[in-house]
Amino acid sequence: TPLTRAIKSLAGRQVVEALLFGVGGQSAALNTNSASQNALHLALSSEYYDAAVILSILKSSPTTATAVDGKGMIPIQVACLNSAQHEIILAIAIVDLPIDLGAKEEAIMRDGFGESWWYLLCETDDLYVDVITEVLLLCSHPQKVALCLTQAGGEDDSQIASTCATSQCKLELRRC
Numbered sequence: 001t002p003l004t005r006a007i008k009s010l011a012g013r014q015v016v017e018a019l020l021f022g023v024g025g026q027s028a029a030l031n032t033n034s035a036s037q038n039a040l041h042l043a044l045s046s047e048y049y050d051a052a053v054i055l056s057i058l059k060s061s062p063t064t065a066t067a068v069d070g071k072g073m074i075p076i077q078v079a080c081l082n083s084a085q086h087e088i089i090l091a092i093a094i095v096d097l098p099i100d101l102g103a104k105e106e107a108i109m110r111d112g113f114g115e116s117w118w119y120l121l122c123e124t125d126d127l128y129v130d131v132i133t134e135v136l137l138l139c140s141h142p143q144k145v146a147l148c149l150t151q152a153g154g155e156d157d158s159q160i161a162s163t164c165a166t167s168q169c170k171l172e173l174r175r176c
Helices: 002-008 013-020 023-029 038-043 051-060 060-064 074-080 085-094 115-122 129-138 141-148 167-174
Strands: none
Touching: 002 013, 002 023, 013 023, 013 051, 023 051, 023 060, 023 115, 023 141, 038 051, 038 060, 038 074, 038 129, 051 060, 060 085, 060 141, 074 085, 074 115, 085 115, 085 129, 115 129, 115 167, 129 141, 129 167, 141 167
């Protein structure tokens, strides 16, 4: 697609945004290549990494943050493995939160979102506890409680986030 070509040629944010915000741009961001990578996976790869492009993709098509590529990886995993900037990891985490951040009075859960939260909280050996802290600072009390009680996506519905969290992440959750 033209979007894929723009990312691969490192055309920059302006070109990518013109494609993303044009007719069919959101669906183009979700299209996958032969490795089942969407535009976000591609832009997060070390070969085509561009922070401004990544933020533009997240803004125009947030569901790209929830997609699994051909290797079974979600974008936050690609970002962490490639040592992406802190702001990029935070942006992916926020876009893929299992709660609606705009609803401060109550915790409104979002179906299909939350794998990034689970990954950062339970699978990164506290390397991103600062991201967990920043996300929690954005939340109201009901939202924090909901994030602590988020259940694992599909594999083991009996496990909740606060029980699998790594040690430093657990401390941050307890501060809620």
